[in-house]
Amino acid sequence: MRVVVLGCGFGGVEVASELRKRSKELDITMIDRRTRLEYQAAHPEILSGKVTAEEISGDLNRFASKIKAEFINDAVVNIDFEAKEVETREGLKIHYDFLVIAIGAEQTFFGIPGAEELSHTVNTLKGAIEAKKALERLDYSRKISIAVIGAGLTGVEVAGELVDYLRGRASAKIYLIELMPRILPAFPNENVATYVTKFLSDRGVEIMTGTTVQEVSEQEITFKNGSKLHYDIIIWTAGIKPNNLLEKLKLPKKKGWLKVDPYLRVEGMTNVFAVGDTVYFEDEGVRSCQNVEEAERQGRVAAENIIRMIKGEKLKRYRPKGTIQKPRAFISLGDDKAVMYFGGIIFKPFAYRAKKYVERRYMKRFG
Numbered sequence: 001m002r003v004v005v006l007g008c009g010f011g012g013v014e015v016a017s018e019l020r021k022r023s024k025e026l027d028i029t030m031i032d033r034r035t036r037l038e039y040q041a042a043h044p045e046i047l048s049g050k051v052t053a054e055e056i057s058g059d060l061n062r063f064a065s066k067i068k069a070e071f072i073n074d075a076v077v078n079i080d081f082e083a084k085e086v087e088t089r090e091g092l093k094i095h096y097d098f099l100v101i102a103i104g105a106e107q108t109f110f111g112i113p114g115a116e117e118l119s120h121t122v123n124t125l126k127g128a129i130e131a132k133k134a135l136e137r138l139d140y141s142r143k144i145s146i147a148v149i150g151a152g153l154t155g156v157e158v159a160g161e162l163v164d165y166l167r168g169r170a171s172a173k174i175y176l177i178e179l180m181p182r183i184l185p186a187f188p189n190e191n192v193a194t195y196v197t198k199f200l201s202d203r204g205v206e207i208m209t210g211t212t213v214q215e216v217s218e219q220e221i222t223f224k225n226g227s228k229l230h231y232d233i234i235i236w237t238a239g240i241k242p243n244n245l246l247e248k249l250k251l252p253k254k255k256g257w258l259k260v261d262p263y264l265r266v267e268g269m270t271n272v273f274a275v276g277d278t279v280y281f282e283d284e285g286v287r288s289c290q291n292v293e294e295a296e297r298q299g300r301v302a303a304e305n306i307i308r309m310i311k312g313e314k315l316k317r318y319r320p321k322g323t324i325q326k327p328r329a330f331i332s333l334g335d336d337k338a339v340m341y342f343g344g345i346i347f348k349p350f351a352y353r354a355k356k357y358v359e360r361r362y363m364k365r366f367g
């Protein structure tokens with residue numbers, strides 16, 4: 001019996017790990033277009049130099065050997081659900097009995113002219129390293145403008161790390177630009193936005209809310225209200241969209257994301273599960289967050305349900321803890337500070353240390 005885990009980020013790694021804990025006999029094949037898991041939550045700290053690429057990424061081949069799974073480094077380009085086969089760019093056809101789709105999300109630039117071509121990103125480790133190199137190339141003897149576009153969790157964290165990187169370089173100004181009327185719009189309680197706004201403003205970040213980017217050209221951003229901002233570097237931190245592969249697959253979707261049943265099977269399918277960012281999960285009006293915690297929790301439930309199906313047992317329902325209505329997150333702010341947002345309440349003391357502890361503990365599994 002072969003389980004193929006497609007995508008080895010937080011969700012996929014958890015599926016494979018949990019399957020092996022529960023069964024010594026199963027054949028587990030892990031497939032990813034990358035060779036390393038990327039701990040994206042720490043990417044902003046690449047900019048300030050607090051972490052290295054090696055510290056926040058893990059060798060998937062090595063991880064797979066540890067759990068006696070097979071790892072294939074290849075991109076999946078199609079899935080034949082009739083033949084139960086995954087097709088890769090290198091021409092492999094890999095048979096599965098159960099498939100778990102865990103291919104995450106992609107960055108979106110919302111079709112804004114010039115945005116993709118002229119911006120840096122921290123969504124991938126490669127992108128974060130390139131953004132850091134671009135920062136290092138700037139001539140700080142003149143006035144420098146750095147624009148961070150999108151003030152969700154990642155944008156706020158990037159702004160905080162830029163402040164740390166630019167300490168002592170008074171000529172550099174950071175602009176944190178957000179379309180919505182306040183920063184951190186995904187967090188329903190305003191108290192966190194108010195706290196973070198003050199924290200970053202006190203450290204010199206200029207926060208521009210209610211500001212829509214219309215076009216990006218060489219060295220200039222044009223906003224919808226007609227005003228313009230000169231920039232030296234843009235770091236784009238606004239928005240995610242479904243993985244391109246999903247467009248090809250004839251599966252039930254909502255706004256392009258995969259729809260799953262309460263047991264995390266793709267709707268209408270018995271042997272295909274999906275977990276993590278790629279999934280749109282809503283049950284009894286409660287919608288799951290797309291974050292690390294839920295990707296991992298979904299991974300464990302999907303793995304358990306595969307084992308239960310093999311044994312002919314009743315399946316387990318997935319119940320999200322972090323929801324759109326009540327999100328939970330650590331938000332780093334730079335200066336070794338963070339806030340933990342938990343169901344509307346914010347905790348400050350030890351939040352940064354707790355975030356780093358979670359990161360180090362996670363990365364140990366790749367050691």
Ligand SMILES: Cc1cc2nc3c(=O)[nH]c(=O)nc-3n(C[C@H](O)[C@H](O)[C@H](O)COP(=O)(O)OP(=O)(O)OC[C@H]3O[C@@H](n4cnc5c(N)ncnc54)[C@H](O)[C@@H]3O)c2cc1C
Pocket residue numbers: 006007008009010011012031032033034037038040041042043044074075076077102103104105122123124153154243245275276277278290291292293295329330
């Ligand atoms: C910069 C940044 C900061 C973040 N900070 C936080 C945070 O502080 N806290 C938090 O909870 N969440 C954070 N997130 C979100 C979090 O990283 C995601 O929710 C999480 O990674 C989802 O896990 P996943 O397994 O669904 O997807 P991913 O971890 O993205 O893994 C998907 C995997 O699928 C592979 N893949 C995709 N397509 C193919 C294909 N066709 N063939 C083969 N392989 C493929 C990819 O290479 C990747 O390894 C952050 C995200 C970003 C980008």
